[in-house]
Amino acid sequence: MIDFFRVLARHKLIAFGVFLFVVALAIGYLSVKEPVYTVSSRLVPPDISDIKELLLAEPVLWGMKTEDGKLVGYTTGKSLLNKYGLESITPTSVFESYVKNCNSEEARSRFSGSNNPRSFKISSVNNIPAIVISLSHRDPEYAATKVNEFVKYIERYTAQKITDDIEQVIEIEVKKLSRDMDAQLSSETIDQVNINSKDILLDVELLQKRINYLNSLSVDLSNTSVVNVDSPAKPTSVPDKPNKTLILSLSIALGVLLGILSAFIKEFMSKYKKQT
Structure with a gap:
């Protein structure tokens, strides 16, 4: 768990950026959807x-x-x-x-x-x-x-x-x-x-x-x-x-998951470059 949080701390900007991007997409969809x-x-x-x-x-x-x-x-x-x-x-x-x-x-x-x-x-x-x-x-x-x-x-x-x-x-x-x-x-x-x-x-x-x-x-x-x-x-x-509550809830959950995933992908790519 310590390593998990260390990875997130090192790549927090990427994780947070992906989270905000997913939530922004959901908000944009709700704003244009009749x-x-x-x-x-x-x-x-x-x-x-x-x-x-x-x-x-x-x-x-x-x-x-x-x-x-x-x-x-x-x-x-x-x-x-x-x-x-x-x-x-x-x-x-x-x-x-x-x-x-x-x-x-x-x-x-x-x-x-x-x-x-x-x-x-x-x-x-x-x-x-x-x-x-x-x-x-x-x-x-x-x-x-x-x-x-x-x-x-x-x-x-x-x-x-x-x-x-x-x-x-x-x-x-x-x-x-x-x-x-x-x-x-x-x-x-x-x-x-x-x-x-x-x-x-x-x-x-x-x-x-x-x-x-x-x-x-x-x-x-x-x-x-x-x-x-x-x-x-x-x-x-x-x-x-559209069901605003459901869509926003799903976008937050998806944003968190994709943010974490993007942080670990970034960590993996960094280690791979160092090894090569």
């Missing part, structure tokens, strides 16, 4: 009341007949969506659709332009159904605005996608019921099946009521929200990059 700010928004699933408009297409109303054949009312039957192989609409399912669309290249391109999709980062939150959408940019005001706009855009995009699926299912079901009603009213059916004409009329009435019900369904997207914004994006005054 700061980058990261802002984020935290999102959670919607409440059931937020998606009530989307639930209008869930039940299928089936008719009930009394023993004398009269039509007296309706009861909830199988879900239309399940009937056609689609997922039931719940707060969890629409939130999962929202997250999927957040990661969709199509949705991102439509929001930002096909040639310049913005780098929104989507990350999950441990142990709870929530996500964080973040964006890094040199202007924190701009980043916050874009994150909030992206959150709103994907919400409208997801709600419209779900509504389109609902409308498609309703259209398919109405066409099917219309065909069934036409078949009931056809003379061939009445001739082939020996049943009372009153029962035919009751069945037709039921089919028509179901068709009218389905045609009356509509989704008001202005009252629909497929996600809750737990905390909107806000500008920050603390830059995410």
Whole structure:
């Protein structure tokens, strides 16, 4: 250890000069490097009341007949969506659709332009159904605005996608019921099946009521929200990059190591010259 400190003492100017050079480089880099700010928004699933408009297409109303054949009312039957192989609409399912669309290249391109999709980062939150959408940019005001706009855009995009699926299912079901009603009213059916004409009329009435019900369904997207914004994006005054504390700490450590190394290299070169 005594020899170690003697070497450093003999070549302290070189060691100190290298140390100052490395630290100066780090300070110079920090002075010219533009700061980058990261802002984020935290999102959670919607409440059931937020998606009530989307639930209008869930039940299928089936008719009930009394023993004398009269039509007296309706009861909830199988879900239309399940009937056609689609997922039931719940707060969890629409939130999962929202997250999927957040990661969709199509949705991102439509929001930002096909040639310049913005780098929104989507990350999950441990142990709870929530996500964080973040964006890094040199202007924190701009980043916050874009994150909030992206959150709103994907919400409208997801709600419209779900509504389109609902409308498609309703259209398919109405066409099917219309065909069934036409078949009931056809003379061939009445001739082939020996049943009372009153029962035919009751069945037709039921089919028509179901068709009218389905045609009356509509989704008001202005009252629909497929996600809750737990905390909107806000500008920050603390830059995410560059990390000044980390860079300065590393530069000091590196400067010390390189300074010591340069002192020993100088000592080695001096001894080598003396020997030769």
